[in-house]
Amino acid sequence: MGIRNRLRKTIGLTMVSLRRSYVRTTKTARGRTWMSIGGVALAVALMVIVTGIGVGIASQSTIYGDDVDYWVTPETDGSSSALVNADNTRFGAVHPTAASVAERDDVEYASPVLTQVIRIESTGEHAEYVLAVGIVAQPQLTEIADVTTDGLTHGDPYFESDEWTGEMVLSCGAAELLAVDHGDSLEVTRPRGADDREFSVTSVDSGDRTGSQFPVAVMQLSELQAITGADSNDEADQIVVSTTNPGVEAVLADLYPRSTVSAQSGLNAQNILADELPLALSLTAVIIAVVIGTLFVMTTTGLSVAADRGRLATLAAIGISARTRFRLLATEILAMTLVGGLIGVALGLVGVRVVNIVARETISSGDVASTEPFIIVFGIAVAGVIGLLTLPYLAVLLSRVGTETEVGQ
Amino acid sequence: MMQSPPLVACSGISRHYGRRSEQRGFFNRRKSDTPTVTALSNVDLEISRGEIVGCAGPSGSGKSTLLHILAGLDTPSSGAVVFDGTNLGDLSRRGRTKHRLDHVGIVFQHFHLLDSLSARANVALPLVERGRPKRERRRRATELLEAMGLGDRITHRPPELSGGEQQRVAIARALVTNPDLVIADEPTGELDTETGDRVLTRFRAVAAELNAAVVIASHDEPTLAIADRLVRMRDGEITQIETQSPAQTPQEASMDPK
Numbered sequence: 184m185g186i187r188n189r190l191r192k193t194i195g196l197t198m199v200s201l202r203r204s205y206v207r208t209t210k211t212a213r214g215r216t217w218m219s220i221g222g223v224a225l226a227v228a229l230m231v232i233v234t235g236i237g238v239g240i241a242s243q244s245t246i247y248g249d250d251v252d253y254w255v256t257p258e259t260d261g262s263s264s265a266l267v268n269a270d271n272t273r274f275g276a277v278h279p280t281a282a283s284v285a286e287r288d289d290v291e292y293a294s295p296v297l298t299q300v301i302r303i304e305s306t307g308e309h310a311e312y313v314l315a316v317g318i319v320a321q322p323q324l325t326e327i328a329d330v331t332t333d334g335l336t337h338g339d340p341y342f343e344s345d346e347w348t349g350e351m352v353l354s355c356g357a358a359e360l361l362a363v364d365h366g367d368s369l370e371v372t373r374p375r376g377a378d379d380r381e382f383s384v385t386s387v388d389s390g391d392r393t394g395s396q397f398p399v400a401v402m403q404l405s406e407l408q409a410i411t412g413a414d415s416n417d418e419a420d421q422i423v424v425s426t427t428n429p430g431v432e433a434v435l436a437d438l439y440p441r442s443t444v445s446a447q448s449g450l451n452a453q454n455i456l457a458d459e460l461p462l463a464l465s466l467t468a469v470i471i472a473v474v475i476g477t478l479f480v481m482t483t484t485g486l487s488v489a490a491d492r493g494r495l496a497t498l499a500a501i502g503i504s505a506r507t508r509f510r511l512l513a514t515e516i517l518a519m520t521l522v523g524g525l526i527g528v529a530l531g532l533v534g535v536r537v538v539n540i541v542a543r544e545t546i547s548s549g550d551v552a553s554t555e556p557f558i559i560v561f562g563i564a565v566a567g568v569i570g571l572l573t574l575p576y577l578a579v580l581l582s583r584v585g586t587e588t589e590v591g592q
Numbered sequence: 593m594m595q596s597p598p599l600v601a602c603s604g605i606s607r608h609y610g611r612r613s614e615q616r617g618f619f620n621r622r623k624s625d626t627p628t629v630t631a632l633s634n635v636d637l638e639i640s641r642g643e644i645v646g647c648a649g650p651s652g653s654g655k656s657t658l659l660h661i662l663a664g665l666d667t668p669s670s671g672a673v674v675f676d677g678t679n680l681g682d683l684s685r686r687g688r689t690k691h692r693l694d695h696v697g698i699v700f701q702h703f704h705l706l707d708s709l710s711a712r713a714n715v716a717l718p719l720v721e722r723g724r725p726k727r728e729r730r731r732r733a734t735e736l737l738e739a740m741g742l743g744d745r746i747t748h749r750p751p752e753l754s755g756g757e758q759q760r761v762a763i764a765r766a767l768v769t770n771p772d773l774v775i776a777d778e779p780t781g782e783l784d785t786e787t788g789d790r791v792l793t794r795f796r797a798v799a800a801e802l803n804a805a806v807v808i809a810s811h812d813e814p815t816l817a818i819a820d821r822l823v824r825m826r827d828g829e830i831t832q833i834e835t836q837s838p839a840q841t842p843q844e845a846s847m848d849p850k
Contacts, residue, residue, distance in 0.1 A: 188723030195720035195729070199713065206708035211751070497704035500665055501765065502693025503721050504686065 196507060200514035207515070208522075212490075215483050216519060222479025223523025223569055224530055226472040227562045231531020232538060233468035234561065235552035237461035254445045255422040255435050273297075274439055277419040278342055278405075281319060284435070289428035292323040295419035297404055299411045302372040303382075305361040310372070313357045313398040317407030323425060330354045330401050334386030342405035350403060351382040355390030357398040371410050380410050469565060476569035480520060481576050488512070488580045495584055509581055516577065517570040524566020528559050597677075598638035599772060599805045600662055605671030607632040607657050607828075631657040632668070633828040639805045641772070644795065646819030647809040654828040655809040656777055662807060663696050663775045664688040676772065693721055697771035701778040703762030705750040711737060711757075712746040715764045722769070736764035741790060755782040763791055767798060774798060774806045780815050792818045 208216045255274075274280070277295035284293035297317040304310040316328050319342075320335035330352060340346040351369060358364060369382040382402070390396070408414035424435060435444045488495070498508055535552040542551040609629045632654045639645050639662075647655045660666040661673055664680050665688075673680045675695065683691060692698070705714045715733035724732075737746050740760040750758050759782045766774060774795065780788035795806050796818060810816050817836070824832040 185723075190723075191725060192720060192723035195723075195726065199709065199717070199720060202713070203706065203708040206749070211707045211749075493702065494704045494706060497700065498706075498717075499689060500663070500692065500698050500700070501718055502689055502691075502696070502769075503717065504689050504693075507721055 192507075196510055197514055200511050201518060203511070204515045204518045208519075212487065215486055215490075219480050219483040219519050220523040220526065222483070223476045223520050223566050224527035226476035226479070226569070227524050227527025227566050228530035228534055229475075230468040230472035230565055231528055231554075231558055231562050232534040232552065234465045234558055235531070235535040235554055236538065237464040237468075238555055238558065239551050239553040240461045240464075253424040253426065253432060253435055255424070255438055256420065256443050256445065272441075273413070273416075273418040273420055274422065274442070275416040275418055277422065278319070278339070278417055280438055281422050284422070284424060284431075284438070285321075287426075287431065287434070289426055290431060291425040291427070292321045293422060293424045294319045294321060294324055294327075295404055296327065296421045296423055297407050297411070297413055297419040299407060299413075301400070301407075301410065303361060303400065304370040304372060305363045306368060309362060311357075311360045311398065313353075313360065313400045315400045315402060315407050315411075317402055317404035317419070319404050324423075327401055327423070328354075328399050329397075330388045330399050331386060332401060335401065335403060339403050339405050341403055341409070347380075347406065348403055349380070349382045349406070350385045352386045352388065352401040353384055354388045354397060354399040356396040357400055358384070358387045360398045373410050380406070472565055473568055473572065476520070476523070476566070477572045480516065480569055480573045484512075484516060484573055484577055485580060488577070488584060492584045495581070505581065509578060512577055512581070513574050516573055517567070520566045520570035520573070521563065523569075524563040527566065528562035531558075531562060596640065599641045599676055600637075600639045601674045602635055602637045602658075602662070602668075603672050603674075605632060605635050605661060605668035605673060606630065607654075607661065607666065608669045630828050632661070634671070635828075635830055637823065637830065637833075639773075639807065641803045641805055642799050643821065644799050644806045644808065644819045646816035646822040647807060647825065648811075648813075648816050648822060649825035652827075653825040655825055657828070658825070659775050659777055659807060659809050662773070663698055664691050665698075693718060693769065695772045697766030697769060697774045699759075699763050699766045699774070699776040699779045701781050703758050703782075705758055705761055705765075707750050710747045710749055711742060711753065711761045711764075714750070714761055715768050718765065718769050732768055733764070736768055737761070739794060740764050741787070756784060756787050759783055760787065760791060763794070767794075770802055770804075772802075772804050774804055776806065776808045778810055778812075779808060780810065780812060788815065 204216075207213075208220070274295070277297075281293045281295045284290055295318070299315050299317075300312050301315045302310055302312050314328075316330070318324065318327055318332065318335075319339045320332050320337045322337060324332055326332060332352065334352045335350050336348050340348055353361070353363070361369070363369065363384055365384055365387055367384045369384060371380050371382060373380060404419065405414065408418065413419075422435075422438070424431065432444055436442070495508060498511075499505070532554055535554050538552045539550040607630070609631055635654075635658060637645075637658075647658065649655050657666065661668050664673075664675070664683070667681055667688075675691070678691070680688060680691065705711075706717070709717070712730065712733045715736055716729040719729040719732060734743075734746055737743060737760075740763060742757060742760055742764070745753060745757060750761070753761065759779070763776075763779060766776075776795070779795075780791060783791060792815060795808070798804050799806050808815065808819060816822055819836065822832075822834040822836055823830055824834070
């Protein structure tokens with residue numbers, strides 16, 4: 184058979200299989216088909232929820248915003264988060280470095296980010312520790328660490344012209360903790376007997392983002408450097424970059440020796456791999472999903488093949504090859520599992536939402552589970568794996584039925 | 593004038609069932625105490641192109657076994673079946689499947705159409721296996737269904753068709769590849785007289801137009817009257833081969849005073 188005929192055969196068989204799958208799902212074998220789809224969907228939904236919780240756990244130590252595309256961080260030994268640990272390696276000369284990146288036409292913005300836990304006193308001598316995040320405010324950088332940047336003067340005036348602004352934007356959680364509101368004064372306790380610095384609350388985040396409940400204060404980078412002693416080498420923990428050009432990643436990789444560039448789509452997956460608990464959760468979820476899903480599909484495939492025994496035998500009798508019969512049913516199984524995967528992902532995303540609502544109402548001030556684009560792809564891939572794992576069983580079943588001599592029975 | 597060689601030649605074929613070796617498969621290793629049953633015993637038969645052969649006999653006489661062996665569905669325990677110069681015994685199972693696709697059209701009493709596909713898609717299925725273009729598949733299947741009186745049912749699925757209509761779809765499926773040999777086991781069993789007449793007329797046309805051989809097994813004498821030769825069987829043996837003047841339709845046969 185020539186290539187053209189093989190192609191026609193493949194397309195024809197695929198169309199026959201898909202048509203057959205559709206009619207079986209909607210008319211002739213609804214119960215059995217939906218049982219398979221439902222089994223895969225439940226398994227994938229379970230996996231999406233558990234992986235979502237894993238990602239949520241992994242993301243909790245990460246400072247990021249949804250519009251940030253790349254993070255440049257120093258390499259670590261993986262023992263702790265580079266983003267919140269002051270003892271870790273930091274970048275130096277971050278202002279000119281970030282400015283050089285921001286000069287590129289394809290870069291929307293680039294800002295160094297310094298994070299440090301600081302002690303803040305509000306009026307009435309009420310003091311609390313909060314996570315301070317220092318940035319170079321820019322029009323396009325509208326939020327960091329789930330807190331708005333409105334209220335910060337753009338361009339880091341203290342670095343540019345020694346003009347102290349004392350601007351501080353508080354998360355909803357920090358404002359509640361310090362019992363302050365917009366316009367109130369704050370004092371940051373400086374170490375080693377240095378004079379304390381005055382700040383004022385220029386904005387309080389509305390609190391509708393995932394991390395808004397955490398006590399976070401966003402301020403000018405150079406002012407945070409000044410009160411933490413990180414100004415001597417112009418230090419920061421990371422540089423965040425928003426760009427429309429994936430090619431920028433290579434440029435970022437060359438900014439500092441021994442640095443790591445993480446992309447938006449890969450960061451949380453990377454965190455999962457670096458953190459044992461989320462990794463264990465995700466792996467367990469995948470294994471359970473694959474096992475449950477495969478057993479479901481195997482069972483219904485067995486029932487289906489047994490019910491179609493006579494028809495399969497007739498197909499063999501009229502000259503339809505064993506390979507073609509296998510391909511017919513295999514395409515049906517894969518189509519069914521992929522539909523199950525899509526439904527499962529949708530159910531899982533709804534499940535993550537429900538988990539977060541329940542968690543907020545009971546045990547947590549924020550979301551405990553997270554949804555990432557990679558989870559959707561992951562869910563569909565797992566459904567595909569379930570389908571593929573069923574295929575050897577289908578081959579065994581077909582080797583036992585569909586024998587030509589059965590047609591007369 | 594030199595006589596053309598037969599399309600199918602069976603020489604000394606026998607078929608036994610129930611032997612211990614046949615009960616051993618990968619998933620079925622239990623030993624069987626089933627006694628050997630001889631379904632076919634030392635059968636010699638030659639079938640030529642353009643000929644319709646009827647096969648008559650009581651249940652268990654070996655008709656279906658003979659048809660399965662002629663079609664390459666089963667292999668004889670001994671003896672040889674030579675199809676147009678090819679010994680079917682030399683072919684692998686895969687080779688026999690290909691042989692059936694290329695040369696044999698089969699109609700079963702239980703027609704087993706795919707419920708999920710339309711009548712036209714069922715008929716066109718062997719052409720998909722052959723990799724024929726979609727336009728050709730649709731045209732050929734539609735022509736055959738129209739010839740079977742199902743022109744207005746081509747998009748219906750089998751559950752939406754009567755038993756007789758399904759049987760005609762199965763017959764169209766058997767003829768769609770223009771086979772050299774058509775095997776029909778009780779092809780009119782589910783059909784009323786008028787429809788059965790139409791189907792047998794179609795078989796006659798296939799034999800004449802495609803120069804194909806047609807083998808029909810039936811309990812129904814009027815159906816068998818369309819045959820050029822009638823093979824009578826009993827206990828796995830051919831007891832008689834009658835050459836007869838074929839009736840064009842079963843109705844003619846039933847009007848025959850003989």
